[in-house]
Amino acid sequence: MLFHVRMDVSLPHDLDPNRRAELLAAQQDRELELQKLGVWPHLWRVVGQYSDIGVFDVPSNDELHAFLSSLPLWEFTEVEVTPLAQHPSDLAARP
Amino acid sequence: MLFHVRMDVSLPHDLDPNRRAELLAAQQDRELELQKLGVWPHLWRVVGQYSDIGVFDVPSNDELHAFLSSLPLWEFTEVEVTPLAQHPSDLAARP
Amino acid sequence: MLFHVRMDVSLPHDLDPNRRAELLAAQQDRELELQKLGVWPHLWRVVGQYSDIGVFDVPSNDELHAFLSSLPLWEFTEVEVTPLAQHPSDLAARP
Amino acid sequence: MLFHVRMDVSLPHDLDPNRRAELLAAQQDRELELQKLGVWPHLWRVVGQYSDIGVFDVPSNDELHAFLSSLPLWEFTEVEVTPLAQHPSDLAARP
Amino acid sequence: MLFHVRMDVSLPHDLDPNRRAELLAAQQDRELELQKLGVWPHLWRVVGQYSDIGVFDVPSNDELHAFLSSLPLWEFTEVEVTPLAQHPSDLAARP
Amino acid sequence: MLFHVRMDVSLPHDLDPNRRAELLAAQQDRELELQKLGVWPHLWRVVGQYSDIGVFDVPSNDELHAFLSSLPLWEFTEVEVTPLAQHPSDLAARP
Amino acid sequence: MLFHVRMDVSLPHDLDPNRRAELLAAQQDRELELQKLGVWPHLWRVVGQYSDIGVFDVPSNDELHAFLSSLPLWEFTEVEVTPLAQHPSDLAARP
Amino acid sequence: MLFHVRMDVSLPHDLDPNRRAELLAAQQDRELELQKLGVWPHLWRVVGQYSDIGVFDVPSNDELHAFLSSLPLWEFTEVEVTPLAQHPSDLAARP
Amino acid sequence: MLFHVRMDVSLPHDLDPNRRAELLAAQQDRELELQKLGVWPHLWRVVGQYSDIGVFDVPSNDELHAFLSSLPLWEFTEVEVTPLAQHPSDLAARP
Amino acid sequence: MLFHVRMDVSLPHDLDPNRRAELLAAQQDRELELQKLGVWPHLWRVVGQYSDIGVFDVPSNDELHAFLSSLPLWEFTEVEVTPLAQHPSDLAARP
Numbered sequence: 001m002l003f004h005v006r007m008d009v010s011l012p013h014d015l016d017p018n019r020r021a022e023l024l025a026a027q028q029d030r031e032l033e034l035q036k037l038g039v040w041p042h043l044w045r046v047v048g049q050y051s052d053i054g055v056f057d058v059p060s061n062d063e064l065h066a067f068l069s070s071l072p073l074w075e076f077t078e079v080e081v082t083p084l085a086q087h088p089s090d091l092a093a094r095p
Numbered sequence: 096m097l098f099h100v101r102m103d104v105s106l107p108h109d110l111d112p113n114r115r116a117e118l119l120a121a122q123q124d125r126e127l128e129l130q131k132l133g134v135w136p137h138l139w140r141v142v143g144q145y146s147d148i149g150v151f152d153v154p155s156n157d158e159l160h161a162f163l164s165s166l167p168l169w170e171f172t173e174v175e176v177t178p179l180a181q182h183p184s185d186l187a188a189r190p
Numbered sequence: 191m192l193f194h195v196r197m198d199v200s201l202p203h204d205l206d207p208n209r210r211a212e213l214l215a216a217q218q219d220r221e222l223e224l225q226k227l228g229v230w231p232h233l234w235r236v237v238g239q240y241s242d243i244g245v246f247d248v249p250s251n252d253e254l255h256a257f258l259s260s261l262p263l264w265e266f267t268e269v270e271v272t273p274l275a276q277h278p279s280d281l282a283a284r285p
Numbered sequence: 286m287l288f289h290v291r292m293d294v295s296l297p298h299d300l301d302p303n304r305r306a307e308l309l310a311a312q313q314d315r316e317l318e319l320q321k322l323g324v325w326p327h328l329w330r331v332v333g334q335y336s337d338i339g340v341f342d343v344p345s346n347d348e349l350h351a352f353l354s355s356l357p358l359w360e361f362t363e364v365e366v367t368p369l370a371q372h373p374s375d376l377a378a379r380p
Numbered sequence: 381m382l383f384h385v386r387m388d389v390s391l392p393h394d395l396d397p398n399r400r401a402e403l404l405a406a407q408q409d410r411e412l413e414l415q416k417l418g419v420w421p422h423l424w425r426v427v428g429q430y431s432d433i434g435v436f437d438v439p440s441n442d443e444l445h446a447f448l449s450s451l452p453l454w455e456f457t458e459v460e461v462t463p464l465a466q467h468p469s470d471l472a473a474r475p
Numbered sequence: 476m477l478f479h480v481r482m483d484v485s486l487p488h489d490l491d492p493n494r495r496a497e498l499l500a501a502q503q504d505r506e507l508e509l510q511k512l513g514v515w516p517h518l519w520r521v522v523g524q525y526s527d528i529g530v531f532d533v534p535s536n537d538e539l540h541a542f543l544s545s546l547p548l549w550e551f552t553e554v555e556v557t558p559l560a561q562h563p564s565d566l567a568a569r570p
Numbered sequence: 571m572l573f574h575v576r577m578d579v580s581l582p583h584d585l586d587p588n589r590r591a592e593l594l595a596a597q598q599d600r601e602l603e604l605q606k607l608g609v610w611p612h613l614w615r616v617v618g619q620y621s622d623i624g625v626f627d628v629p630s631n632d633e634l635h636a637f638l639s640s641l642p643l644w645e646f647t648e649v650e651v652t653p654l655a656q657h658p659s660d661l662a663a664r665p
Numbered sequence: 666m667l668f669h670v671r672m673d674v675s676l677p678h679d680l681d682p683n684r685r686a687e688l689l690a691a692q693q694d695r696e697l698e699l700q701k702l703g704v705w706p707h708l709w710r711v712v713g714q715y716s717d718i719g720v721f722d723v724p725s726n727d728e729l730h731a732f733l734s735s736l737p738l739w740e741f742t743e744v745e746v747t748p749l750a751q752h753p754s755d756l757a758a759r760p
Numbered sequence: 761m762l763f764h765v766r767m768d769v770s771l772p773h774d775l776d777p778n779r780r781a782e783l784l785a786a787q788q789d790r791e792l793e794l795q796k797l798g799v800w801p802h803l804w805r806v807v808g809q810y811s812d813i814g815v816f817d818v819p820s821n822d823e824l825h826a827f828l829s830s831l832p833l834w835e836f837t838e839v840e841v842t843p844l845a846q847h848p849s850d851l852a853a854r855p
Numbered sequence: 856m857l858f859h860v861r862m863d864v865s866l867p868h869d870l871d872p873n874r875r876a877e878l879l880a881a882q883q884d885r886e887l888e889l890q891k892l893g894v895w896p897h898l899w900r901v902v903g904q905y906s907d908i909g910v911f912d913v914p915s916n917d918e919l920h921a922f923l924s925s926l927p928l929w930e931f932t933e934v935e936v937t938p939l940a941q942h943p944s945d946l947a948a949r950p
Binding site: 201203204235237238239 | 394441461
């Protein structure tokens with residue numbers, strides 16, 4: 001089941017530099033891990049912004065929430081989730 | 096080059112039914128055609144809405160505008176384009 | 191899987207009165223039918239507005255889209271879907 | 286009498302960790318307590334966000350305000366209340 | 381129980397003049413009737429706009445919805461309801 | 476002359492607790508004082524929020540500004556003023 | 571007493587041309603008349619838009635509403651009124 | 666003097682086709698004419714939309730309004746004007 | 761050339777009290793100075809807010825930017841500039 | 856390929872003055888450097904605001920993101936990117 005997820009990150013400018021570096025490294029580790037699990041098939045950066053657009057493929061809403069809230073930067077991220085359905089003109093889904 | 100495109104369709108309720116049917120059929124033909132050309136690799140429907148989210152892969156802004164404005168329902172569609180860049184954690188782009 | 195759905199209905203004032211009456215009757219029939227199927231466990235009216243707030247319980251995004259777009263007034267309805275997860279303090283889910 | 290309540294929590298990143306832990310524990314205690322009282326029949330988490338959607342069942346506006354402002358995280362929560370009425374197609378209310 | 385209600389009226393410019401006149405007269409009759417019933421203790425016009433701000437005093441959400449949707453111009457009115465509680469500094473409520 | 480005033484209070488979480496307590500006490504004193512003066516005939520709390528809705532009765536815009544900016548919490552309050560006129564259906568104003 | 575008034579005019583494209591011409595002429599007559607009365611000391615056009623920004627000088631809210639709603643294009647105009655007070659640095663008001 | 670101008674065009678779907686064609690041709694003539702006059706040095710189309718972004722170079726606000734309101738599609742265009750100043754880092758303006 | 765300027769001031773609550781007092785005094789000096797220069801013919805306070813509405817009369821956009829950014833509180837002020845043109849019904853501009 | 860870029864800068868008022876001065880100098884160096892590279896053909900300041908409007912000319916989205924995120928003030932800047940296409944009435948593009 002596919003979900004469109006937009007994430008806008010906003011780090012406080014007075015965050016301790018060490019904590020900041022740790023958070024960024026941990027975030028990247030988790031991003032790679034979720035991709036390897038196959039639950040995050042698409043991940044892009046929005047040009048000019050500290051924002052991501054991605055598509056998740058998960059079996060349920062509860063698992064999606066668990067994945068998103070497991071991101072180390074989640075506390076500093078505005079997340080917007082949009083459920084997706086198959087498009088009637090989707091070429092890949094046609095016989 | 097990738098672009099995120101959201102399209103919200105809004106057909107006037109007093110549109111002539113024949114013109115409506117023709118437009119919908121022509122729109123689907125063009126959607127399939129652009130997918131076959133390889134310029135529209137992802138296309139989803141937003142759950143509950145007459146709206147699409149897609150990703151285009153085109154060589155230039157001018158070609159993207161030409162493709163979008165060639166859609167038969169373009170006149171009735173609110174289109175929002177967001178340029179995408181490669182994400183630093185994109186698994187597919189790592190060696 | 192639960193989804194929060196808000197629906198704001200807006201009927202054109204120049205809609206033919208017979209078509210209007212037919213649409214309203216068909217909408218109510220479908221609302222009752224979906225409730226009987228068990229996919230629409232909660233349905234409320236927003237005080238003062240021609241708007242509904244409901245919760246759907248469906249196995250997938252695709253089925254949710256199919257149910258919502260089957261509503262006779264769908265063409266005249268602005269629909270906003272919000273995926274829900276179990277709340278960590280939900281009393282009903284505690285042993 | 287039913288009220289739809291959306292709550293968006295936003296904790297300051299420089300909140301003292303002990304105070305934070307105390308607040309979260311106290312919030313959960315109060316959430317369970319209000320559910321046991323029967324005034325908070327539905328409580329969900331919004332997927333991807335530190336936000337709740339709930340339905341309260343209370344005898345008056347004043348009691349609703351007293352319950353909401355008694356939540357330990359109230360100071361850090363944006364609350365939006367929408368009064369609900371019985372839906373004309375509500376299956377549960379039909380003979 | 382008090383509710384703050386803002387109503388913004390928007391009549392279609394091509395409404396039949398006779399129907400318009402009938403609606404306006406019926407609206408005023410109903411406005412006077414609800415005031416006489418004691419359920420609409422305050423009613424003001426917003427300066428410069430075809431908009432009203434009022435306060436209703438009703439025993440329940442369902443009755444408030446019934447009153448509001450009984451207004452002849454309801455179909456052409458955007459209604460926003462805000463539940464009110466007693467203010468802790470309200471002079472009238474102090475001994 | 477009547478003015479509708481909405482006030483949304485937002486206190487910084489790191490405000491000194493003593494200053495906070497002083498401000499809240501001074502605010503309540505001033506709220507009672509202005510009511511006794513007869514310039515603030517209606518004052519309600521918005522359910523679920525640290526927000527007030529009130530109606531002021533003042534001889535001029537300048538006096539209204541003086542009253543509002545004299546509130547001890549004014550610095551922390553977002554204020555929105557809407558001028559009110561007599562409603563053509565106001566029962567109290569009819570002979 | 572001064573009020574800042576912004577007016578955005580929006581004429582339906584299918585308005586009868588004769589009625590349109592009559593309305594525009596009547597609007598200009600009324601605009602000149604109100605200026606001659608001294609109640610509309612400032613009147614500007616917003617560059618690029620069918621919108622005006624003006625300042626009214628009136629003895630009361632009720633008279634302001636009467637003047638604004640007497641404009642022939644009022645039905646097609648979105649009006650926003652902002653009450654003004656004397657500025658503490660206003661040179662004209664200093665001895 | 667430079668002004669940034671965004672123009673969003675919205676033609677009614679029931680506009681007479683002949684009038685539509687005439688308007689579009691007249692609009693293009695006027696766009697070329699203003700460019701030849703040197704008052705419209707930059708003109709771009711927004712990708713995916715019936716919208717333009719341009720920069721005007723004019724001696725005064727009044728002339729800018731005259732140019733913009735002379736466009737044949739002005740009646741169907743939402744126009745937003747932003748005055749521009751020389752940027753302190755503008756390479757072209759440095760000796 | 762006239763420009764409508766709205767300024768919303770927002771001072772951080774933890775600003776050093778001495779710096780605050782100095783800034784406020786310097787702001788008032790500059791406001792008086794610009795009025796004496798004749799470039800700021802109208803200046804009002806918005807009732808209930810720490811906001812100003814003014815009209816500037818300047819020979820160019822660059823000078824307007826220089827004047828506005830010379831205000832001591834500019835760093836704490838949200839500024840919105842709207843270019844004004846002569847109104848076709850402006851009484852003062854008629855022979 | 857052209858992109859319209861709006862940048863709104865917002866520096867925290869408690870930023871260390873030395874770091875602030877360094878950032879501003881580095882930002883200007885980078886702004887000049889990108890202009891000399893030919894990728895930033897237009898750069899203007901928005902009158903009254905700490906905001907820029909510019910046009911970038913780059914071969915790809917990825918390069919645009921690299922240029923924008925290389926700006927020393929990027930962390931404090933809200934960036935909005937709009938892809939541009941050639942306008943059908945662009946005089947410069949006509950034979």
